[in-house]
Amino acid sequence: MASTPEWTHSLPTALFDGLLPKLATVLELAQKAEGTATPVAKQALLHATNDFKYALAQAKDYASTLAGGDLLVEEQDSVVAMLEMLKQHKQQQLMQFASEVGSLSTIAIPNVSSKMEVDSTASTPFASGGQF
Numbered sequence: 001m002a003s004t005p006e007w008t009h010s011l012p013t014a015l016f017d018g019l020l021p022k023l024a025t026v027l028e029l030a031q032k033a034e035g036t037a038t039p040v041a042k043q044a045l046l047h048a049t050n051d052f053k054y055a056l057a058q059a060k061d062y063a064s065t066l067a068g069g070d071l072l073v074e075e076q077d078s079v080v081a082m083l084e085m086l087k088q089h090k091q092q093q094l095m096q097f098a099s100e101v102g103s104l105s106t107i108a109i110p111n112v113s114s115k116m117e118v119d120s121t122a123s124t125p126f127a128s129g130g131q132f
Contacts (some may be wrong), residue, residue: 015059022052 029045
């Protein structure tokens with residue numbers, strides 16, 4: 001069982017972005033003129049190869065621990081279709097509600113220009129103890 005990676009809260013893009021340059025380094029070292037003829041060249045190629053293998057193993061480990069991917073494509077399509085239907089239903093409900101509220105406001109207030117009386121004592125703040 002793999003241990004929990006240290007990057008569980010964000011996607012480690014640097015890890016994945018670094019794979020291609022590491023592979024390029026391995027290929028460049030393998031195709032150099034001296035190849036693996038000298039011990040220094042062999043050591044450099046070994047180091048670059050191990051660095052790439054380690055980074056690739058980390059990337060695979062991270063990818064295998066990503067959440068999701070539990071549904072088949074058909075099941076995902078079914079869930080998406082259900083959510084789209086739910087969205088349409090909610091939009092219809094909202095439009096119906098908006099039209100009912102709009103019609104209620106015209107029924108409840110037939111004369112919009114009528115003035116309202118405001119009780120000034122009801123809106124005056126009252127300090128505790130009865131003093132202002």
